Structure formats: structure tokens, C-alpha cells
Amino acid sequence: MTFDSVRVDLGAxxxxxxxxxxxxxxxxxxxxxxxxxxxVAVLTDExxxxxxxxxxRAGLGDIEMTSLALPAGESTKxxxxxxxxxxxxxxxKVERRDIxxxxxxxxxxxxxxxxxxxxxxxxxxxQIPTTLLSQVDSSxxxxxxxxxxxxxxxxxxxxxxxxxxxxxxxxxxxxxxxxLAGYGEVVKYGLLGDAAFFDWLExxxxxxxxxxxxxxxxxxxxxxxxxxxxxxxxETEEGDRALLNLGHTFCHALESATGYSDxxxxxxxxxxxxxxxxxxxxxxGLCSQEAPSRVRAHLKAMGMKCDLADIPGDxxxxxxxxxxxxxxxxxxxxxxxxxxxxxxxxxxVATDIDTGIVRRLLEDALA
Ligand code: NAD
Ligand code: MG
Numbered sequence: 001m002t003f004d005s006v007r008v009d010l011g012a013x014x015x016x017x018x019x020x021x022x023x024x025x026x027x028x029x030x031x032x033x034x035x036x037x038x039x040v041a042v043l044t045d046e047x048x049x050x051x052x053x054x055x056x057r058a059g060l061g062d063i064e065m066t067s068l069a070l071p072a073g074e075s076t077k078x079x080x081x082x083x084x085x086x087x088x089x090x091x092x093k094v095e096r097r098d099i100x101x102x103x104x105x106x107x108x109x110x111x112x113x114x115x116x117x118x119x120x121x122x123x124x125x126x127q128i129p130t131t132l133l134s135q136v137d138s139s140x141x142x143x144x145x146x147x148x149x150x151x152x153x154x155x156x157x158x159x160x161x162x163x164x165x166x167x168x169x170x171x172x173x174x175x176x177x178x179x180l181a182g183y184g185e186v187v188k189y190g191l192l193g194d195a196a197f198f199d200w201l202e203x204x205x206x207x208x209x210x211x212x213x214x215x216x217x218x219x220x221x222x223x224x225x226x227x228x229x230x231x232x233x234x235e236t237e238e239g240d241r242a243l244l245n246l247g248h249t250f251c252h253a254l255e256s257a258t259g260y261s262d263x264x265x266x267x268x269x270x271x272x273x274x275x276x277x278x279x280x281x282x283x284x285g286l287c288s289q290e291a292p293s294r295v296r297a298h299l300k301a302m303g304m305k306c307d308l309a310d311i312p313g314d315x316x317x318x319x320x321x322x323x324x325x326x327x328x329x330x331x332x333x334x335x336x337x338x339x340x341x342x343x344x345x346x347x348x349v350a351t352d353i354d355t356g357i358v359r360r361l362l363e364d365a366l367a
Contacts, residue, residue: 004221008140008228010235013160017140017228019221021213023167024052024128028061031126034162035063036097040126042067043085043112044103045076048130051173056103056128066092070108074260077107077146085115096120099162105131105178106138110156113144117159124162131174132182133267135166136189136223141231141241151327152252152260158236166224168216179209180304181267184247184274186219189226191274191295192246195345197222202298209302242349246339247273253324254311263312268305275299275306280353280361281340291344308365318362322355 003020018030031040042065044053049069057065068088070076094100100123102112109127116125127139145156171179183205190198201208201219208215227244234241251269258264278292299306308315315321325336336355341347 004217006221006224006228008160009232010142010160013142015161015163017164017166017224019135019166019168019224020217021167021169023165024055024059024170027056027059027128027165028063030163030165031060031099031101032063034099034124034126038062039064039066040099040101041065041089041092041094042101042103043089043108043115044069045072045105045108046070047072048104048108052130052170053103056101067103070111072107074107074147077111078148079146082111082115082146085111086119089115089119094119094123096123098123100125101128102126102139102161103128103130104134105129106134109134109138110144110153111146113142113159113161114146114156117144117157122159125159127161127164129164129166130170132171132179132220133185134182135168135171135220136182137185137227137244139164139166140224140227142235152255166220168213168220171216172211176209177265180302181265183209183302184267184269184271184304186223187298188244188246188270188274189223191278191341191344192243192339192347193226193230193345194222195343197226198298198344202294202301205298205302239349242337243339243347246341246347247271247275247277249273249325249336249338250276253321254308254315256324256327257315257321258311258313264305271299271304272306272308272310276361276365277339278341279365280338280358281342283357283361284340284353287341287343287346291341294344315366318359318366321362322359325358 003018006017046069070081100116102109116123129135129139142158142160144159145153148154204215247270250273254269278295281287282292296306336353337351340350
């Protein structure tokens with residue numbers, strides 16, 4: 001099997017996303033053209049480091065590699081580990097023309113990308129995403145950053161990578177729950193803009209989850225293509241990029257309600273949020289009843305959470321969830337902004353949604 005390449009065409013900031021097996025083994029070949037000197041600094045987490053760092057070192061060949069492994073998990077994505085990472089890069093004498101490598105999931109990608117954005121006013125970086133979520137979503141598009149005590153992803157910068165290497169082989173070590181959470185973002189792409197891809201997922205996603213490499217490569221490629229085309233149209237989220245937030249207004253409220261704990265992973269919240277967004281679209285008379293039913297049936301068939309009742313522990317009531325939605329940074333001038341759909345693959349940005357209908361939807365979903 002060979003790899004695919006998707007170009008993210010952003011003029012002076014354009015880059016390639018390579019997707020396929022064996023990319024870590026050939027990382028040296030891929031990265032060498034970007035280097036002014038044969039040395040890279042790798043930021044990773046302890047889990048990924050234990051499983052895959054020696055493969056990366058081997059793949060880099062005679063390129064000298066220095067690395068720092070941060071603790072695994074979302075709590076790493078804050079000021080303490082960020083300043084540790086930046087100071088380490090300076091101690092390693094990373095210069096303006098050097099390359100930083102982000103080797104891990106979205107936590108490492110976001111933190112390392114932001115470190116690269118501010119280090120010496122900006123150095124280039126390469127994403128080597130190791131989770132399904134980071135391969136299909138966070139490694140592409142240039143949003144980097146960390147969390148604040150005031151909320152998630154509130155501190156950051158747009159900083160596009162110089163190259164992305166999505167090696168589907170590393171997904172073999174990903175726990176099933178993390179794989180399915182990443183799948184929440186994959187299914188989102190079909191739902192937001194490609195009905196044929198959703199059809200394909202209905203047929204092929206079970207094999208993909210079971211380990212089928214060809215299916216994984218196709219699903220990652222199609223997801224990356226869709227994200228790339230949207231980011232090309234709207235790099236800094238003035239308009240269309242918001243479509244990528246399908247399911248996310250609900251998701252952010254649920255993540256906040258569950259304290260960003262392992263009661264609910266981000267991609268799980270996205271899946272539930274997509275089901276709710278389609279239900280809301282149907283109640284608003286925008287799409288047929290068949291659409292939300294198909295969404296829920298597919299999530300169920302994949303063994304994913306798709307109802308509020310699938311989240312362990314207590315949730316706040318409808319009013320509490322609405323209040324959490326109103327705190328989301330996607331709220332503009334106090335009006336709830338949702339991504340809604342006229343059918344599978346036909347989403348659009350809707351502003352000024354009546355909170356009464358959302359409250360009733362949540363009451364029913366919590367009942
Ligand atoms: P993560 O980076 O925490 O990875 C999940 C877990 O999997 C971690 O414990 C990690 O150590 C482990 N892991 C990673 N690769 C592995 C592998 N190959 N084998 C075994 N274990 C592995 O989380 P994530 O789900 O990848 O990313 C979530 C983060 O991404 C959130 O912080 C979110 O805000 C961010 N995000 C950013 C964007 C963006 O556009 N920048 C988009 C979506 C999400
Ligand atoms: Mg997301």
C-alpha cells in the first residue's frame with residue numbers, strides 16, 4: 001500500500017498532508033527537504049513516547065533528534081507544561097530556521113504548535129498525529145493553543161504546520177475508546193458536507209474500527225480533504241470554517257457539564273452533539289425525520305454513545321445545559337449559533353436560534 005497526499009493550499013503557508021502506512025519509517029526522507037541543519041526537536045507525551053518514539057528515531061535516520069515527553073492527557077494543555085516545553089526548546093537551542101515536531105494526539109499537536117508559533121516569534125513545525133482525532137482534525141488547519149482556567153482553547157494562535165505525516169500504522173496501538181472518539185469527528189465530515197462519504201461510512205466503518213488499513217486510509221484521507229477545502233476557503237473562521245463545529249455547541253456544554261473528565265471524551269460529545277443537531281434541524285422543519293434516525297442508527301451500530309443517557313453520572317437540567325451553551329465562545333452577541341442541516345451532508349450556519357425550542361429538545365433528551 002502506498003500513501004496519499006492532500007495539499008492544503010494556503011498560498012505562502014501551503015503544505016502537504018501525507019496519509020498512509022509506513023510514514024514514520026520514512027520520516028527522515030519526508031522532513032529532510034525542510035531542514036537547514038540535520039536536527040529536530042520533538043515534543044511528545046509519555047504514552048506515545050513509550051510506544052513509538054524509537055520508531056520515529058529510526059525513521060529519522062541520520063537526522064539528530066532531541067525529545068521531551070510531557071505527561072499524557074488534557075491537563076498537560078495549560079501554562080505549566082507549555083512554559084516547560086518552550087523553555088526546553090530554548091535550552092535545546094532551537095533556532096528560527098529549525099523544525100519542531102509534534103508527535104502525539106491533539107493535546108501535543110495543539111501545545112507544540114503554539115510553542116512553535118511563539119518561539120523566537122515563530123518557527124516551523126511538523127505534525128505527526130498519532131490519534132485518529134488528530135489525524136482527521138487537529139493536525140490540519142493551523143489552530144494551536146492551550147486551555148485557561150477560564151475555558152478550553154482560549155489561548156492560542158493560528159500557525160499552520162509545514163508538513164503533516166498521518167501514519168495510519170500508529171493507530172493500531174490506540175485504545176478502542178479513543179479510536180471511536182476520533183471516529184466522532186470522521187462521521188461529522190460526512191454529516192456536514194458529503195452524503196456519499198456518510199453512505200460509505202455506514203458500509204465500511206465497522207471494518208475500519210476493526211483494523212482494516214485500507215478503510216482507515218480512505219476515511220482519514222477523505223476527512224482531511226474536506227477539512228482542507230474548508231480551511232482554504234476560510235482560514236481564520238470568519239465564515240464557512242464554522243461548519244466544522246457541527247455538533248460542537250452541544251458537545252462543549254456536555255464537556256463542561258462533565259468537567260472535561262473521562263466521563264465524556266471530546267469525540268464522544270461530538271457524536272452526541274451531531275445527533276442532537278440533526279434532531280434540532282428536524283424539529284425546525286429543516287430536514288426529514290429520516291436524517292436524525294439514520295445518524296443515531298449509525299452511531300449505535302458503531303457502539304458509540306449517541307444519547308445523553310449514555311453519559312455516566314448526573315447532568316444538569318435543560319436550563320443548566322443552555323446556560324453552558326451560552327458561555328461557549330461560538331456565541332456571538334448573546335445569540336445561540338448552531339450548525340444545522342437540511343439533510344445528511346447539507347449543513348449550514350444558523351444564527352439566532354430560538355432558545356425555547358432548544359430547551360424543549362434538551363428536556364426531551366434528558367427525560
Ligand atoms: P490526546 O492527545 O490526549 O490523545 C488521547 C490519548 O491517546 C492520550 O492519552 C495519548 O497519550 C494517547 N495516544 C496518542 N496516540 C496514541 C497511540 N498511537 N497509541 C496509544 N495511545 C495513544 O487527545 P486527542 O483526542 O488526540 O486530541 C484532543 C485534543 O485535541 C483536545 O485538546 C482538543 O481541544 C484538541 N483539538 C484541536 C483541534 C484543532 O483544530 N487544533 C481540533 C480538534 C481537537
Ligand atoms: Mg472537535
